[in-house]
Amino acid sequence: MSDRPTDAPGTPPALPPSGIPVFEVTPCTNRHWLVLPETIRLIWIVSLAVLAGTVAVEFAVDYHLKFHADAIPGFAAIFGFLACVVLVFGSKFLGIFLKRKDDYYDD
Amino acid sequence: MTDLVLPPGVILILAGLALPFVRHTARQILMIAAPLMVLLAVWALPDGTSLTLDYLGLTLEPVKVDALSRLFATVFALMAFAGGLFALNQQNARELAAAFVYAGSAIGVTLAGDLVTVFIFWEVMAIASTIVVWSGGPEARGSGLRYAAIHFLGGVFLMAGIAGVVAETGSTAFGPMEATSFPTILILAAFLINAGAPPLAAWLPDAYPRASWSGTVFLSAFTTKTAVYTLIRGYPGEEILIWIGLYMVFYGIVYAILENDMRRILAYSIVNQVGFMVCAVGIGTPLALNGAAGHAFAHIIYKALLLMSAGSVLYMTGKSKCTDLGGLFRTMPVSCICGIVGALAISAFPLTSGFVAKSMISDAAGAEKMVVVYFLLAAASAGVFLHAGIKFPWFVFFQKDSGLRPQDPPWNMRAAMIFCAVLCIGLGVWYSPFYAILPYPVDYVPYDASHVIFYLQLLLFSGLAFFLMLGALKRTLTITLDVDWFWRRGGRAIAEEFEFQWLRAYGVIVEGFWRKLRLVIEGLYVNYGPDGPWSRTRPSGAMALWVSLLLTGFLLFSYI
Incomplete structure (x- = not known):
């Protein structure tokens, strides 16, 4: 495939398009x-507080949604979360049939 | 204006053709100056037709300006400027020339007042963009060929459709049509092919990521958005477009979720974003059409920004697979922050250009009481944040530490990214000048408290879903099959079977020929070979006997 450098023993690795060799270190985690x-x-604590805040604020303002969706508190939060769950697992299900190794097409 | 109006698109085409013949600084100045000149030219043109030509008995209007065409020509010129700035280090003059011709012909389509001019620039665009794809290197050859084949098919549809329309109505004018007759359906199909609509959408994620680090930035802007422009101009309110658009929206999300290559993720998300616009054209109210046009404008800038960020990573590391990347935020802060700004804009976060544009589309669906469309678009907005908004920055710049420590790219690439990032935020914050150049008068306020809270909840909880499902989103070394399987594998299998059968037939024919030839040679050998009757040696005694017999005969006959 295109961007797999051909690292035969003894040959230097392929240079990126910039022509500047990439500086590499041993991956570190912390x-x-x-x-x-x-x-x-x-970050998790702050993010969760922000998430809770966005739901809480709907009680503080005059909150109206189209098609009376505001009848359910936190509707958009639940809807967005569930939409993502459905999309991810739906995609994974389709992936069972449609995924192939990335050198499947040998051109 | 004088009679000598040069269409602004042609200025850019000529500049592009001149690029390979100038060197170094002169080329760089031309790459920056030409798009700015075109921008000035677009805004200097008055409304209405500035140029008419008579060609083959048809009246052509190569330059016809209204608010819609000016909006698209403006963003195309801006994009040529930003792309040119980003590509200053590109050594491949052929790619740069093709990219400028491509941008110029896209502007040509937006300013065309008649269908014949649309067709001419449409085809120039197809040729130039194919050359941009091919400039990606030897790996781009096959996908470039597939790209060209699909676009020339679209060109055939367009030409046939235009011929039909001209034969029916006698007019070449490009205005609103209805897909009720065969020619208008053909034209709609041609526009949809370029928009990346099903079933032929695979050309886009196939070809765009094969172009070079700079080529993809140009490719992302023009073909699909020119198609959106022609759909807004030609088929506003065509109801089927709502459902085609929604299909594209979810197709883009599903394929991007499964994809590993960062630039292919962004290519799928082009289909997804164009889906929003196509859907808006299908809704067809002034608010929806404003939304489609505005979203195209905003999309061109933030998608270019995302691809510039990805292009910078590719330029500095030579890698584009999520499985090879990660942790680059340490040494590429500018690319990382600009990439995040682009990601927020594509996700339509409040205070970005995506928010002020996309809100119009969903509210147009709401205003038309299209409940299903409204909620599908909302679910898709959540999906956009998931597949592009978080996935791209997370897997490229954060995720794990890949150990790669590339620097940020050269100044001009950083400047191009910052220019686009500023536009993404600027259009979202000071949206009134942006709304003022939309095709219809706008009576719309994007920052309504309920609306902002709705989007914040929707997007932030999608983010939560992303991080809770990280395990399910782990990248694998895979690609995902698409309709193009039918010609990349299916058609090939048929061709191989044909080749096999033909070879077999060929074998039989050749074998038969040699058998015949061998029979002839053997026959000759029997008669003329060393043992054949014709090559027998005869003793000289026999000759003497025959001569004496002849002479005796002669003697006898002379006495009779």
Whole structure:
């Protein structure tokens, strides 16, 4: 396939289009502050608070949705979440039949 | 205006053709200046027809301007500028020339007042964009060929349809039509092929990601959005478009969820986004058409931004598979932040261009009391955030640490990304000038409290769903079959069977020929070979005997 570098022993790896070799290090999991477990925990807590906030705020304002969907509290939250669950598992189901190895077409 | 109006699209085409003949700085200046000149030219043109030509007894109007065509020509010129800036380091002059001819012919279509001019620029666009695909390298050869085949098929439909319309009505004018007669159905089919509509949508995710790091940025903007323009102009309110659009929306999401290559994810999401526009054209009210046009405008910019971000990653690492990438936020902060801005805009987050444009489409469906369409579009909006809004930045810039430490790309690529990112936010915050250039007068306020809360809940909870289902979304080294299987594998199997049968027939014929030839040679050998009757040696005694017999005979007869 196109972007698989041909690393035969003894030949240097293919250069990217920029012509600048890519600097590579051993993958690490916890050196950058953004990927420290404490930071990730904090991100989860803040995100969940924001999620709760977006639902709570609908009681604070004059909240009206089309087709009387506002009758159900947090309708958009539930709808968005379920839509994604259905889409992901629907796609995975179709993937059972439609997925092939990425060198399936040998052109 | 004077009589010597040069269509703005032609300016860009000429600039493109000149590109290979100038070098270095001159080429870079031309790449920046030509699109800006075209932008000025578009805005200098007055409303109405500025140029008419007589050709083969038909009256052509190559330059006809109204609000709709000016909107599209503006964003195409902006896109040529941003793409040119991004591509300044591209050494392949052929690709750059083709990209500018491609952009120029797209502008040509938007300013065309008649169907014949539309057709001419349409075909130039097909040829130029095929060359852009082919400039991606040897791997792009096959998909470029498939791309060209589909687009020339569309061109045939378009030409046949136009001929039919001209024969029926006697007019070449390009205005609203109804898909009720055979020629108008053909024209609609041609427009839909370019829009990436089913069943032939596979050309788009097949060809676009094979182009070079800069080529894909150009490709993403013009073909599909020109098709959206022609649909808005030619088939507003054509009801079937609602359902075609919805199919495209969900097709894009499902295939993008299953995809591993970052640029192919974005290619599927082009189909998804164009689906929103096609659906809006089908709804057909002024609000919906404004939404379609505005969404096309916003989409061109944020999709280019996303592909520039992906292109930068490809340019600096040479990799485009999610399974090879990850953790790049450490060393590519500009590409990462710009990519996130593009991702928020495509997801229609409040304060981005996507929000102020897409809201009009869903509200148009709501205003027309189309309950099913309204909620399907809302579900699709959630799906967009899932498949492009989070998936692209997450798998490329975060996810795991791939160990790659590439730097941000050169200044011009960063500048192009920042330019698009600023536009994405700017159009979302100061939306009144944007609304002012839409084709119909706008009486719409996007930032209504209920509306904003609805979208925030919808999108943020999709985000939650994404992170809770990360395990199910793990990338695999796979591709997903599409309709193009029928000609990439099915047709090939038929061809191979034909080839096999033909070879067998050929074998029988050749074998028969050699058998016949051998019989002839053997026959000759029997008669003329070393043991054959014709090559027997005769002793000289026999000759003497025969001569004496002859002479005796002669003597006898001379006495008689």
